[in-house]
Amino acid sequence: xxxxxxxxxxxxxxxxxxxxxxxxxxxxxxxxxxxxxxxxxxxxxxxxxxxxxxxxxxxxxxxxxxxxxxxxxxxxxxxxxxxxxxxxxxxxxxxxxxxxxxxxxxxxxxxxxxxxxxxxxxxxxxxxxxxxxxxxxxxxxxxxxxxxxxxxxxxxxxxxxxxxxxxxxxxxxxxxxxxxxxxxxxxxxxxxxxxxxxxxxxxxxxxxxxxxxxxxxxxxxxxxxxxx
Amino acid sequence: xxxxxxxxxxxxxxxxxxxxxxxxxxxxxxxxxxxxxxxxxxxxxxxxxxxxxxxxxxxxxxxxxxxxxxxxxxxxxxxxxxxxx
Numbered sequence: 517x518x519x520x521x522x523x524x525x526x527x528x529x530x531x532x533x534x535x536x537x538x539x540x541x542x543x544x545x546x547x548x549x550x551x552x553x554x555x556x557x558x559x560x561x562x563x564x565x566x567x568x569x570x571x572x573x574x575x576x577x578x579x580x581x582x583x584x585x586x587x588x589x590x591x592x593x594x595x596x597x598x599x600x601x602x603x604x605x606x607x608x609x610x611x612x613x614x615x616x617x618x619x620x621x622x623x624x625x626x627x628x629x630x631x632x633x634x635x636x637x638x639x640x641x642x643x644x645x646x647x648x649x650x651x652x653x654x655x656x657x658x659x660x661x662x663x664x665x666x667x668x669x670x671x672x673x674x675x676x677x678x679x680x681x682x683x684x685x686x687x688x689x690x691x692x693x694x695x696x697x698x699x700x701x702x703x704x705x706x707x708x709x710x711x712x713x714x715x716x717x718x719x720x721x722x723x724x725x726x727x728x729x730x731x732x733x734x735x736x737x738x739x740x741x742x743x744x
Numbered sequence: 745x746x747x748x749x750x751x752x753x754x755x756x757x758x759x760x761x762x763x764x765x766x767x768x769x770x771x772x773x774x775x776x777x778x779x780x781x782x783x784x785x786x787x788x789x790x791x792x793x794x795x796x797x798x799x800x801x802x803x804x805x806x807x808x809x810x811x812x813x814x815x816x817x818x819x820x821x822x823x824x825x826x827x828x829x
Contacts, residue, residue, distance in 0.1 A: 573813055580810075609813070616815040621761050663758060663816060697761070 517542045517743045520557035522587065522603075524549045524578050529564035529600065529720065536720045537561075540736060549581035558743060559596045560587055562603030564656070564718060574617060574659045575605035584610055596640060596739070597712045601657055604704070604714030613707055613714045614672070615664035617657075621697030625658040629729065630695055632680045632703045632717055633687045639710040642679050644738030650687040652729035653717035655695060660716040662698040662705070672705060680704035680715055745790055746799045750821040752785040752812045787811060790826070799823050 519537040523530045523546050530546065537544035545555040549567075554560065568577035578584065584606075591597045591612050599607040607613040620626055629652050634645035645651075664672065672678050680703040684693040694701045696716075704715030719732030754760050760782050767781040789806075791799050803821050812819040 572810070576810060576813070608815070614815070616813055618758070618816065619761055621759075623761055623765055661761075665757070665815075697759075 517558045517740060518556055519544045519559045519561060520547045520554050521545070521561045521563055522547050522549060522583055523563070524565065524567035524581060526567045526569055527563050527565035527602070529602075529718065532718075532720045533561045533563045533600070536723045536732075536736065539724060540740070547583055549578070549583050552582050552586065554583070554586050554590060557590070557595070559598060559739060560590060561720075562587070562597065562599040562606050563720075564601030564603060567602055567606065570602075570659070573609070574602060575607075575609040578606045579610045588612065591707070591712050594709060594711050596742075598641065598739075599712075599714040600718055600720065601655075601660070601716055604716055605659065607712060607714040612712050613705055614668050615662055615705070617659045617716070618661040618663045618697075619659050620657070620661050620695070623658075625656075626660070626695050627656040628654065628695070630655045630703075630717055631683050631685050631687070631693060633683045633689070635678050635681050636676050636706065638676055639679060639706050639713065640739055640742040641706070641713045641735060642738060644741055645734055648687045650683055650685050651731040651734060652722060653719050653732055654721045654729070655717050657696070657716055660698065661696045662702040662716070664699060669700060672702075673700075675708060677706045677708065677710070678702055678704075679706050679713055680717070745792060745826050746794060746796065746823050747826045748789040748791060748799060748803045748821050748823050750787040750789060750803060750807065750811060750819060752787065752807075752817050752819045754782060754784065755816060755818055758816045794825065796823060796825075
């Protein structure tokens with residue numbers, strides 16, 4: 517699989533994403549936000565971080581980077597685009613995903629291990645996962661409180677576009693297991709064609725033996741199965 | 745020159761945790777009369793031209809393109825002529 521990782525000024529998880537792609541045996545290339553061309557990707561990862569210092573709104577200024585036009589074109593043609601944390605925020609700002617990421621209900625930056633569960637088996641990203649099984653994937657954000665209008669939420673639910681929801685260690689989706697106040701415990705969503713995923717948790721931080729959780733590997737394996 | 749004062753405000757349907765926290769603080773220091781607090785953004789923009797009509801159009805456009813997120817925010821502005829500094 518060929519992966520392009522987009523780097524913005526302020527991205528700080530681009531190397532993590534690059535590293536995980538490499539150790540899983542993929543060809544990975546960084547693409548600078550000012551570039552006008554992608555490097556023939558099968559998958560684009562928009563990584564976590566603080567693009568443009570989170571000025572104005574998280575992800576708001578990144579939308580004017582030249583590479584974004586190419587990312588949108590690639591996504592509209594059905595290409596796989598995965599936005600993690602700040603990448604998710606950017607995907608909502610550029611209109612590839614609906615809704616917005618608001619400040620956490622607690623107003624605090626939250627950095628912790630978090631259980632999430634897949635609730636959809638109908639996408640490249642979630643096909644290999646077991647709905648109801650708790651995955652330990654770290655979160656690290658201050659603006660991760662997913663918001664969408666009531667109509668928008670109904671549309672996500674009806675079209676089966678919610679990829680991940682926050683849960684407890686038993687996989688139960690409860691109010692107590694919601695770390696940031698996200699509507700309907702939403703941790704990740706898909707676009708209507710299910711080729712674009714945005715998620716607040718960081719699977720690339722839980723995908724090798726050196727770290728506490730390896731549950732992120734399941735998400736990357738799911739994507740890899742699509743290409744084999 | 746023209747100065748634009750742009751207000752970017754969360755839609756009434758969107759929860760404002762910051763506003764709620766500020767309200768709690770005000771209650772805790774004794775301001776029981778406070779019913780609700782909403783925190784918004786105020787952005788000042790100076791425009792080179794003196795053309796009010798053009799300024800209206802430009803400010804509207806940049807609110808749509810960048811300053812506000814239509815999913816969660818609304819915006820308003822007012823314009824005034826100023827002398828250059």
